[in-house]
Amino acid sequence: MTANAPGTAALMQGNEAIVRGAVEAGIHFAASYPGSPSSQILGMLGKIARERNFYAEWSTNEVCAIQACMGASFAGARALCVVKQNGLLCTADALHCGAQQGVKGGLVVVTSDDPSAHSSTNEFDSRWQAQSASVALLEPTTMQEAKDMIPYAFELSERVGQIVIVRLTTRVCHGRGCVTLGELPEENRPLERVREWDRMVCVSYMHGPMLEKLEALRGAFNESPYNHYSGPEGARDLIVAGGTGRLYAQEAVKRLGVQDRVGLLSLGALWPLPEDYILKHLRAAERVLILEEVDPFLEQGLEALAGRERLSLTFLGRDHGALPKIGELDPDNVEKAISVLTGAPLPEKRLPEGAGKTPLPVRELTFCAGCPHRATFYLLKKALRQEKNPGIVVGDIGCYFMAGQSAGQYGYQACNCMGSGVSMAEGLGQLTHYGLDQKVVTICGDSTFFHTIMPGIVNAVYQSANMLLIVLDNSATAMTGFQPHPGTGLTAMGDRARPMDIQKILEAIGCEVEVADPFETVQAEKTLRRMLARRGMNVLIMRQPCATLKTKERKGKKPRVWVDQSRCIGEGCGCDKHCSRVWGCPGNTWDFSTGKAQIDPVTCVGCGVCAKLCPAGAIQVEGGEEA
Amino acid sequence: MLSTIALDTQVLRPGLCTGCGACQGLCPYWSSVKGRTVLLFDCERLDGRCQRFCPRMPTDLDALRRKFFPAETILPEIGPYRGLCLTRAADPAVRARAQHGGTVTALVELAMKEGFIDAAVLTRSHGGLDPEGVLAATPEEVRQCGGSSFQIPPTLAELNRALKEDRYHKIGVVGTPCKTLAVYKMMANPLPDNDNHAGNIGMVFGLFCGWGLDWEGLRDLALSHCNLNMLSHMDIPPSKFHSLELTEYRRSVSVDLDEVLPLVRPACRACTDMTAEFADLSVGGARSANGWDVDKGWNQVIVRSEKGEALLKLAREQGVLEFRDPMEGGLEKLKKASLGKKRTGVKAVRDLTGGLGYLEPSAALFENL
Numbered sequence: 001m002t003a004n005a006p007g008t009a010a011l012m013q014g015n016e017a018i019v020r021g022a023v024e025a026g027i028h029f030a031a032s033y034p035g036s037p038s039s040q041i042l043g044m045l046g047k048i049a050r051e052r053n054f055y056a057e058w059s060t061n062e063v064c065a066i067q068a069c070m071g072a073s074f075a076g077a078r079a080l081c082v083v084k085q086n087g088l089l090c091t092a093d094a095l096h097c098g099a100q101q102g103v104k105g106g107l108v109v110v111t112s113d114d115p116s117a118h119s120s121t122n123e124f125d126s127r128w129q130a131q132s133a134s135v136a137l138l139e140p141t142t143m144q145e146a147k148d149m150i151p152y153a154f155e156l157s158e159r160v161g162q163i164v165i166v167r168l169t170t171r172v173c174h175g176r177g178c179v180t181l182g183e184l185p186e187e188n189r190p191l192e193r194v195r196e197w198d199r200m201v202c203v204s205y206m207h208g209p210m211l212e213k214l215e216a217l218r219g220a221f222n223e224s225p226y227n228h229y230s231g232p233e234g235a236r237d238l239i240v241a242g243g244t245g246r247l248y249a250q251e252a253v254k255r256l257g258v259q260d261r262v263g264l265l266s267l268g269a270l271w272p273l274p275e276d277y278i279l280k281h282l283r284a285a286e287r288v289l290i291l292e293e294v295d296p297f298l299e300q301g302l303e304a305l306a307g308r309e310r311l312s313l314t315f316l317g318r319d320h321g322a323l324p325k326i327g328e329l330d331p332d333n334v335e336k337a338i339s340v341l342t343g344a345p346l347p348e349k350r351l352p353e354g355a356g357k358t359p360l361p362v363r364e365l366t367f368c369a370g371c372p373h374r375a376t377f378y379l380l381k382k383a384l385r386q387e388k389n390p391g392i393v394v395g396d397i398g399c400y401f402m403a404g405q406s407a408g409q410y411g412y413q414a415c416n417c418m419g420s421g422v423s424m425a426e427g428l429g430q431l432t433h434y435g436l437d438q439k440v441v442t443i444c445g446d447s448t449f450f451h452t453i454m455p456g457i458v459n460a461v462y463q464s465a466n467m468l469l470i471v472l473d474n475s476a477t478a479m480t481g482f483q484p485h486p487g488t489g490l491t492a493m494g495d496r497a498r499p500m501d502i503q504k505i506l507e508a509i510g511c512e513v514e515v516a517d518p519f520e521t522v523q524a525e526k527t528l529r530r531m532l533a534r535r536g537m538n539v540l541i542m543r544q545p546c547a548t549l550k551t552k553e554r555k556g557k558k559p560r561v562w563v564d565q566s567r568c569i570g571e572g573c574g575c576d577k578h579c580s581r582v583w584g585c586p587g588n589t590w591d592f593s594t595g596k597a598q599i600d601p602v603t604c605v606g607c608g609v610c611a612k613l614c615p616a617g618a619i620q621v622e623g624g625e626e627a
Numbered sequence: 628m629l630s631t632i633a634l635d636t637q638v639l640r641p642g643l644c645t646g647c648g649a650c651q652g653l654c655p656y657w658s659s660v661k662g663r664t665v666l667l668f669d670c671e672r673l674d675g676r677c678q679r680f681c682p683r684m685p686t687d688l689d690a691l692r693r694k695f696f697p698a699e700t701i702l703p704e705i706g707p708y709r710g711l712c713l714t715r716a717a718d719p720a721v722r723a724r725a726q727h728g729g730t731v732t733a734l735v736e737l738a739m740k741e742g743f744i745d746a747a748v749l750t751r752s753h754g755g756l757d758p759e760g761v762l763a764a765t766p767e768e769v770r771q772c773g774g775s776s777f778q779i780p781p782t783l784a785e786l787n788r789a790l791k792e793d794r795y796h797k798i799g800v801v802g803t804p805c806k807t808l809a810v811y812k813m814m815a816n817p818l819p820d821n822d823n824h825a826g827n828i829g830m831v832f833g834l835f836c837g838w839g840l841d842w843e844g845l846r847d848l849a850l851s852h853c854n855l856n857m858l859s860h861m862d863i864p865p866s867k868f869h870s871l872e873l874t875e876y877r878r879s880v881s882v883d884l885d886e887v888l889p890l891v892r893p894a895c896r897a898c899t900d901m902t903a904e905f906a907d908l909s910v911g912g913a914r915s916a917n918g919w920d921v922d923k924g925w926n927q928v929i930v931r932s933e934k935g936e937a938l939l940k941l942a943r944e945q946g947v948l949e950f951r952d953p954m955e956g957g958l959e960k961l962k963k964a965s966l967g968k969k970r971t972g973v974k975a976v977r978d979l980t981g982g983l984g985y986l987e988p989s990a991a992l993f994e995n996l
Contacts, residue, residue: 382667386660388843409668573630573675573821574654582655582668615655 002048004184012179014172015040017143018082018110021150023052026185028077028105030056031065033451034480035084036119037173038112042082043483046492053188058483058492061451062087066094066109073105074200076192078154085113085124086397086417088165090452092129095163097202099133100210102161104192104200106154112168115293115328119170121401121415123326125294130165130271134214137271138226139167141246143177145226145268151182156220160213169293170328171244218272226268227277235263237342238285240278242267242298245291248334255335256344273301282311289341290317291334294326316341366407369587370547370605372474373400375518377408378583378613380470383528384439391439391532392428396421396453398445399479400472406584412443419444419452422460422469429465429537439532440467447477447485449502454509461510461537468531469511469539471502474546482549503541511539518542521612547605559606559624561587561599567618568596579610579619630675631656634684635666641979642893643683645839647802648760648781649809650677652788653823659781662842662892676823679816680783682808683894687988692905694815696932703992704962704969706904707931711958712939713913713951715925722924724773726862727912730926730948731832732773734908735799736766737947738938744799744829748786752776754874755861756846760785764795772801777861778846779839779892783809790824797829803836804900811905830934833903835911837863837968838895845890849873852880862912863887864919897979899972899986899993901965907935914961915954925951927961970996 001019012020018041022030030049032042042056049056055072059065062083069079083091088111095109111129114120130137138153140146146168153164221227231253239249239262246266253262265281267274282288282302290299299317306313316322322337323329339346367374377400384391395404395415403411414424425442432440444453449471460467477483484490489499506513514531516524524542531538551558569575579588579597587604590597597618599610611619634657638644644664650657656670657677670677678684696707715728721736722729738744745764749772752758760782763769783806789798790813800810814825849855853875860874863884871887873880903909913925930936942948954960973993976984983990 385665385667386658388663571672573672573818576654576656576670576672578655578668581671613655 001044002051002184003181005181006183008181009178010181011176012143012147013040013174013176014140014143014146014168015174016044017146017177017179018150018166018168019044019048020179020181021147022080023048024147024182024184025078025106025151025154026188027080027154028054028188028191029069029072029079030054030082031059031068031079032082033059033062033065033087034477034483035087035112036480037114037170038082038084038110038168039480039483041110042492043481045080046494049493056492058485060486062090063094066091066098069107070094070098070101070103070200073103073107074194074198075105076189077105078189079105079107080150081107081109083109083111085111085120085126086122087111088126088129089124090418095129095135096133098163099135100206101200101202102206102210102213103157103163104161104198106157107163108150108153108157109163109165110150110168111165112170112173113294114170121397123294123328125297126165126167127271127297128295130167131297133163134210135163135165136214136217136221136269137165137167138269139243140172140226140268141243141266143172143175143179146172147179148182149226149268152226156217159220160216162210162213167243169243214272218274221269221272221274222277224269224274227266227270227274229263229265229281231263232260234284235261235281236284236286237261238263238265238281238288239291239338239341240265240267240288240298240302241291242270243293245293245329245334248329248331249291249338251331252335252338255347256338256342258338258342258344262338262342267298270298273305275305278302278305279309282306282309282313285313287314287316287341289322289337290315291323291329291337292317293328364405364407365402366405366584366586367399367402368547369585369603370550370607371399372518372542372544372547373403373472374407374583374585375521375524375544375609376470376472376542377403377411379518379521379525379528380411380441381409383525383532384441386529387439387532389438391441394421394424394428394440394442396442396444396448398448398472400443400445403443418448419456422453422456425467425469426456426460426463426465429460429467430463432466440465441470441532442467443470443472445478446471446473446475446487446502450486450500454505457506457509457511457537457539465537466535467537469537471506471539471541473502473541473543474549476546476549478546478548482546506539506541511537513539513541515541515543518544519607519609521609547607551605557624558604559608560601560622561604561606561608561611562620562622563597563599564618564620565594565596567616569616569618570595570597575615578613578615583610583613585610629670630672630678631666631670633678634681637985638681638683639664639666641984643897643979643985645682645803645805645892645894645898646779646781647682647806647809648784649680649682649787649806649813651781651784652786652791653677659784662779662781662839664781674818676818676821679818680809680812682805682812683985685985685988686808686812688986689989689992691811691815695811695905700931702962705902705929705965709930709932709936711930711953711961712928713915713925713953714928714942714948717946717949721770721773724770726773726775726860727922728924728926729773730928731801731834731910732770733947734910734938734942735769735801735832737942737945738799738830739766739769741938741941743797743934743938745797746789746795747799747801748782748789749801750776750780750782752778754855754858756849756855756858762789774860775834777840777863778842779803782806786810786828787823790827793824793827796827798827799830799832800828801832801834802903803834803839804903804905805898807831807833807903807905808900830938831906833906833909835902835909836895836898837901838891838898840887840890841892848882848886848890852882862923864923865914868919893975893979897972897975897984899969901968902929902961904931907932908939914957915951927953927957966996969993
């Protein structure tokens with residue numbers, strides 16, 4: 001990542017290519033909040049920050065991250081902000097104000113979208129934010145472009161004094177490709193002292209200059225090396241592709257044998273729209289297929305452009321039924337769309353012998369073996385079922401989002417975005433003063449607590465809502481890969497910091513706080529039920545480290561958990577596979593041949609909670625040491 | 628239908644659950660809070676003890692009683708009948724804690740001493756509030772359970788746990804009609820692969836019952852009329868008094884029955900058994916020509932089985948119980964009251980379910996009330 005070996009080829013993941021690009025660009029500053037699919041970027045930057053003499057931080061949330069970058073930019077630093085789609089939306093105010101105030105040192109925001117929401121709760125299209133905030137937008141297709149676009153983006157950013165957004169998608173972040181390395185700067189450009197009359201202020205009269213900056217880049221984009229065309233001159237069937245669509249199209253065009261009559265216009269520098277460059281190809285075309293991830297962003301832009309120029313074109317794309325309205329592009333749906341565009345028949349699909357015959361087992365997302373959240377949601381369901389009226393649980397974003405499924409006993413009824421739970425619950429909790437006779441519960445993780453929950457807690461305490469917040473304190477940002485957060489006592493660059501004490505913060509705010517260990521099921525259930533009976537803003541901290549973290553740090557042998565087959569009553573009345581069916585830990589499996597429970601010794605981490613819950617007392621825990 | 632869903636949809640949701648506890652103490656899925664039966668997690672078995680034992684799942688009551696009692700002893704109005712008498716405990720210490728005459732406490736103690744039973748599942752309350760099921764293994768423990776409660780605890784959960792433990796092999800059970808019916812269902816209708824150790828049930832003592840009350844509602848009502856710490860007894864005298872009597876230390880507080888009736892559990896309105904027809908002996912408050920002031924210290928006992936008869940004989944011989952001659956026409960009065968409950972019960976079942984519901988298999992018993 002830090003080898004100064006220009007011209008050398010390296011196999012890189014997209015996220016790694018971004019890191020390399022940032023190093024080649026000589027960044028001074030990087031800030032991020034983890035979010036798939038781009039979580040690895042800042043983790044890697046943190047590791048090499050000292051060596052390359054820049055600063056990197058895992059910020060408490062994305063707003064902190066982008067605003068820290070703006071501060072750094074004011075002193076002439078090149079600052080890189082890395083967020084995922086939802087994170088970019090979090091920064092919306094900062095981004096829009098930042099675009100009006102402009103930047104001094106280059107400020108590049110890398111945002112990663114997750115089409116089809118592989119590791120997200122939803123799919124969004126970041127590109128609208130660039131359009132809305134009037135900042136330039138780049139989108140790489142290959143790993144090489146991912147690397148090259150970072151120094152390019154910094155150069156554009158400094159050329160006009162404006163933020164530049166680089167949009168990635170999951171396949172670009174996680175795909176691997178060959179990258180030819182560029183040169184590393186000898187040393188970073190020196191910082192610039194902020195002078196008395198320097199100004200970086202968002203005020204309304206900056207609106208005009210902001211639009212001028214954007215317009216200034218349109219010319220550059222008409223000439224950008226990241227926009228190119230392949231195929232016959234004056235093709236009547238034109239494909240316009242941004243991001244991953246380009247590679248799928250190249251493949252499909254070949255497979256369909258239409259290389260000689262289809263043009264492929266690839267746009268990597270796509271906002272502001274390079275109108276002249278696009279029009280050059282649009283004028284010759286009759287039918288246009290747009291391939292892009294998530295929303296019809298280019299499609300609508302091109303339609304507007306064609307309309308303005310009074311071109312009579314047939315458009316195909318997500319808005320016109322040639323592609324599904326939602327979900328990511330793939331070789332199949334792109335091939336089908338190109339077949340519609342060109343009339344070329346779809347080649348017959350030939351699967352290898354036996355392929356597709358055995359259906360894959362359906363597997364639901366679930367918590368890891370030994371995950372403390374499983375115990376918390378088991379106890380929560382049990383406690384709420386004992387309430388006179390069914391309670392309301394509002395979820396939040398983190399691993400525990402999966403609690404909405406069987407993993408968490410279908411544990412919540414509502415879940416909006418990260419940080420929303422406490423305030424949705426506050427709203428419901430206020431209604432308990434107006435006749436709503438239900439217990440209101442919400443959940444957050446420790447990382448989410450710092451991210452956006454704290455203002456909601458202040459609100460709930462101050463406004464006297466009746467509710468219970470359960471903080472799932474597993475000492476980790478587990479969902480995205482154990483990035484440090486203010487509760488962990490670590491920083492992105494590996495330094496020790498004084499960990500923030502969630503309990504003390506809560507007490508200082510004025511909450512009624514109790515702490516329980518979800519693995520001590522009897523005690524924790526009692527505490528939970530006691531807190532449910534209380535009025536006011538109550539917080540229960542469920543403290544038990546993440547099982548994956550514990551396993552990583554375990555030095556001794558893990559306890560051996562096994563099922564006494566003579567005591568197990570299996571599907572019998574009185575159990576009905578309670579461990580594998582209801583408790584549902586992946587470590588609790590079922591022996592179909594004997595009709596008895598068993599433990600998968602590889603998956604099991606030895607937490608022993610299932611033994612506490614076994615109605616027949618058949619599960620045994622032996623030996624082992626605590627992590 | 629899945630066991631838990633069957634009970635949930637056919638019993639709990641329609642408001643037929645009596646809270647007896649027959650479905651509890653068996654598995655991780657059923658529990659109870661303040662008289663409310665709660666389903667913690669779904670079970671996916673097609674058949675189970677919970678639905679077999681539940682007194683509000685359809686039962687052929689006539690077939691069930693013929694299985695345990697000779698046909699010629701069965702009276703249509705009050706079930707198996709071998710005699711009626713008025714009794715009270717001879718020991719004043721037993722009577723001091725008793726609901727009426729202390730007959731049940733005295734009989735259970737005697738049954739335990741004489742080896743009719745080796746333990747007993749009873750209900751213990753604190754002045755009629757916060758009752759709980761108790762497994763008593765000594766006469767002293769039995770005595771702690773004197774006095775009734777109108778809050779209905781899941782006592783049979785305790786029975787199920789005791790049966791499973793298999794430590795006692797002749798367990799006596801004291802309960803309201805819904806509970807004793809469930810106990811007979813346990814004995815008559817075991818799950819093929821799990822008999823729940825029903826053979827460990829030794830003897831059944833039924834309690835006359837008009838209805839049970841909403842747990843929290845009764846507590847709140849009592850709280851509004853007296854100091855709960857001082858509350859020692861609660862009773863409903865004959866209907867002409869139209870009241871609930873609370874005894875607070877030595878003071879008596881009379882609460883208008885109109886305040887109490889809204890708290891009657893819907894399930895109890897849909898009950899057709901006043902005299903606990905499934906039992907060896909059924910015991911209730913006495914009704915005689917002497918009036919309530921005397922009657923409230925006495926019980927009436929319906930003898931239903933030979934075992935019950937034998938125990939009562941022993942009680943007379945040993946002087947454990949004092950006997951009084953029953954009032955003339957006492958049986959007829961009892962039959963009339965019992966029929967009255969059957970009529971209103973059937974009407975409530977029809978209102979709740981649109982048909983005879985859980986009584987359907989016993990339709991013939993309820994045709995000409």
